[in-house]
Amino acid sequence: MSEEPTKETRLASAKDVFLSPIRAVRAIRSDRYKSLKVRIFFTVGTLAGVPLLIVTAVCFFWLHAILMEDFSRNLRWQMEHSQEGLERFLHERTSSLRFIAAAYSYDFFAQQQSLRTIFRKRHQEFPELMALEVIDAQGNVAAHAGLYSGIGAHYAQHDWFIRAKVHGMAISQVFPGERDLQHYIVAIRQDIPGRDGFWVLRATFDIETLNRFISEIELGEQDDAFLIAGNGMLQTPPRFHGAVFDRLALPSLSHQKGVTLVKHKDEIFGNVILGAAKVQGTPWTLVALMKPATLERIYSMLKREILAVYLIIVFVAIGVFMNYRTTQIVVNRIRDTEKARAEAIAHSEHSAKLASVGRLAAGVAHEINNPISIINENAGLIKDLFEMHPESSGCRKEFLPLVNAIAESVSRCRTITHRLLGFARRMDISIEPVNINAVVREVTGFLERELMMRNIRLELNLNEKMPEIESDQGLLQQVFLNIINNAIDAVRDGGEIVVSTMAAAEGGLKIMVRDDGEGIPKDVMKHIFEPFFTTKEKGKGTGLGLSLSYGIIRRLGGTIEADSILHKGTTFVITLPLKSGGKGDGS
């Protein structure tokens, strides 16, 4: 058979909760210490954890900002370095070309042979030099020397030619070239002395040199750097962003001198830092797209400071554990306090109930005493009359047993009312110095015969150093007699009773009477101090002994409690103050 609840039983239990919200609320209430624990734990955890989180977050962002600044500074420095290198290189090349152009006349250069000689020498010195050309003022090629045969081109409308004509020097964008040899051009204008004319020396360079300067920038795995022309056209091969001559959509870059850094959302890398530096005297801007790897750096820093991280984790764990423990302790204290309070209330309710039941019993006994007396005297009178008149012997035979039965019943009533009235309620307290040990000895003396007959061992553990107390000796005798008598009734033949006296922790004295009898069941225990409650067989006990003892001890300002373990025995503990107030209610 399946152990799982069937659909019906599940429905039924759900219906129970629905039908009986009180039961459901009780179930929650019994769990309320658990929920209190959870609430306190999380409240304290939040109170302690939130500041910690805030400090951690602030530290994180602070560290992040520092690393970001460090990264930016490094990028700026590298780009400046690269830009300066490039500018210096181009400056050297232009200076060198300018020198060559100034060193010889136009007629000299116009001879193909002499230009070739110069090219060869220059090429040995600068391998990236691909060609030299001499161009007249109209833009026609006058002579060509280079790695490849020249093309008879006309340059008058070329941008670099116009700029060289105006500014004396120009550096062009990168061209694909006829043979797929990407190159750029440096053009130098040279005036012809005395003739009011000029010519242009055109040098073609391979872009490899440019790449060299770009590669000086340290790049991470997902970084990119390249040269870009004013119109967004790539001038050197990028790593990820397409190929040379592609156009890139980048934010409008400043043309200021130096490096500009901006945040940029790149379509390949996402959020990156974009560094831009205009290369002076050229149409180029040096661009670097770099991912600021601050998180990775923080991680690697933490890895380095593994001990600190370990300590922090331990600290947090200790914090959580202490929070857990403190919560447990606090909630347990609350639970204990509430339990103690509930017990105290139950105890005082019990005491109040016993007191009122005791008062009621005494009141009833007092009221009943007079009618019983009348019954008694009249029954007695009937008896007397029969005895006075022997002639009525017929009636006498019949009536006398009846009258005797009345007298017998009255006698039984008298026992009860006298015990009720005589010992506890209707007696005034007479306070005098009392030696408790002497009282105990006296009472046990009365019982010696019975103890001996039943072979019960009586042990007296009396503390002789106890002070005398101000109390009522006669009443205390009654109480001890009651309780020790009960103990004798409780133990089997050959059993043991221990009476101990000691100083009480809260001042005053404590008397303990312990027996090794059968003990008192829990449900009986609740009632033992109530009047007329007895477990003894009919006629053996009135059920008043403990009730009266309770009343007496309360009136003497003490307490009386019983504790019992089934099949192990019962202990009665009586505490008495050093001075009884005698707070009796004599009436």
Added chain:
Amino acid sequence: MTHARVLLVDDEVALAQALVRRLSIREYRATAVYNAADALDTVGRDAPDVMVIDLHLSGMLGIDLVRAVKQIDPTIAMILLSGCGSPKTERWIENGDILDFVMKPVEIEELVQKIDRAKKEHDARLKMKESNRG
């Protein structure tokens, strides 16, 4: 010894009457009154030898009546009837206020015994009084 003249004071009329009859059967000259005023009146007119007084009289405590009677005739021996014993009654006996006390419901033999003892005491007091006078 002649039987004592007994005055019973108890506000429970039925009880007092029954006791008076039972004592009369035993040849005591017993009468009953049911309040303190009548008791004092009777003592003034015809003092009994022994008085049996209930502790709880309506309007007055028996012990106060005892003290009042003592003022009038200190030779009368008095027994207190009480629902219960108490150290106070013991003290009253020690003080000589009362001679004895009997607990309700009364055992007639006990009461008779105590009345006899009281009568002796009364006689002794009377003798002492006379010898003092003489």
